[in-house]
Amino acid sequence: MTTTQPQDLKTNPATTVDQPQAAEVEREFTVKARSQREQVTRRFLRNKQAMGGLLVFLAVLVIAWAGPLVYGFEFSEVKPEDASVGPGTLGHILGTDGLGRDLMAQIMRGIQRSTLTIVVAVVIALTVGLLVGLLAGYYGGWIDNLLMRLVDLILTIPGLVVLIVVASNFPDARTALGIAVIIGAFGWLDLSRILRSQILGLREREFVEAAHALGASDRRIMFKHLIPNMLGSIIVWATLTAATVILLEASLTYLGFGVANDISLGRLVSEGVSAAQTRPWLFYFPGLMLLVIALCINLIGDGIRDAFDPSNKRVRA
């Protein structure tokens, strides 16, 4: 016998007159009700790849932020006598670059700056995308037409080229933060489309109609009803975009239009490319670190997507 409210029977035994002797009903199974949030969390925690990605990512973050406190070298410490030594020599775990700066310290600093870039870019893109998607989806009509046509127009130009042109306009914005703003300013296009199509479906649902009938303002409906129902898509988009942002920052820096006045993981990888033959540690370590971070973010994003919608894990007939 299963019941969803085991506590009720324990606190209110035998409240009906036709069961005077059943003070405690014997049950074999009880099922505790789980909220949607709990279900999603459980599915995520059970996903081995996603959990692996999450653990590795957290480990990387801990090393990057707590590492400099215990590590012997500073990222900006120039030691010409130690220039270009390989990994493991003279106390430099991963070696040094041409100026004698320790690679491990630089990588830790680079990860710090790059994670800042990711957070800022995703927040900016999320805000704009949410706004545009909500306006277009909820109000429909000419606003929808106008906004979506604008999005399509911007998408006809290859994204990387737009970013290059815009970045070339602002030579002072060659820091991790500046690049984050530029990437975020153009990263909202796909989110607005995703949210708009979701809202087009959601807005016909009964709870929206009910809220409207009760006199809820548009803003209230949008923020208290629509957004919580789109949270799955938003979170998945945010994680997958985070991976794209970090790779985009690296590509921009490689082409010469990205981070120049700051250390970032992308910059370390770009500079390592030119040293690939002579000093392979400068090439491999930053590149592998970037690969690991992007891989972990992708695994986490896929895990969240599967947690919200496990339908694609069906075994095929």
Next chain:
Amino acid sequence: MFFFTIRRLLSSVLVLVASSMLVFALCVASFNPLEPFLLRQPPAEPAAIQGLRERYRLDDPFFVRYWDWLSGVVTGDFGISNGGTPVGPELMGRLGVTARMVVAAMVLAILLAVVVGVLTAVRQYKPEDYFFTFVTYVLIALPTFWFAALLKEFVAIQFNDLVGQRILFTLGEQSPAIEVTGTTSEIFWDRLGHLILPTVSLAMLSFAAWSRFQRASMLDVLGSDYMRLARAKGLPWRRALIRHGLRNALIPLTTVVALGVGLVMGGAVITETVFVWHGMGEYLLMSINADDLNPVLGWMMIAAFFVIAFNLIADLLYAVLDPRIRLS
């Protein structure tokens, strides 16, 4: 179908015109042809600056400049770069170079994506599935230029040593002056040798993303009722798979590929930089660094043209493959 095509064609032309206005606005706001003169030491005379402003017609209203430029582009005249060379012929020459790489990369990526996507879907949860899923995950997380550099620095040389002969080239799109000294066949093989590595590195990222999509699409199709009916009717597995499964599973891929053209073009700029090709990517970066307005405008127009053309082809192809679209 005919009217559908006409409607789509007209809509594409409109989008192209609107895109040209956006491109023009963006570039005019970003690049000032007078920049090198303004920064020169000793500073140029105001009269000379004014003369240049009039020559480049910088003081004309925006729409007059836009119309001037657009009417030129439509007749094939992309204007003159800051150095005085006409932009059009330069762009077209370099377009041929880049197009080789982009087309080869897209064909390779599509073929591989279909094969791997179908394979991993049919053999879901078997070792092949896990292996290819791992490979695609890694490829998606790789920075393009790092992977290209990896191929260039480490794979090419080892491969050439292994074979004993210089097959894979890492620099440029052809050996210098081979057009003058070589026969057509020699030129062809030389270009092919130069083409392999850039094509592979450009194709890998797209292949990874598309194969994952194709796998999901194929899984959907394999679980569908008509596939079950085909098998229940007694069709051999391979026949049911190809005639009923694959045909349906390929349809969503056309949309994804069309949307991915912009990404491939961006990747082509990066790949050309890594392998030092004298193609459109190099031209674009050179012009942006030199604050050169007309070449960048020409580049963006050609890029937008190809993106819109690919979208149109994908729309039409989708309508051909899925009759529900053209009848709606």
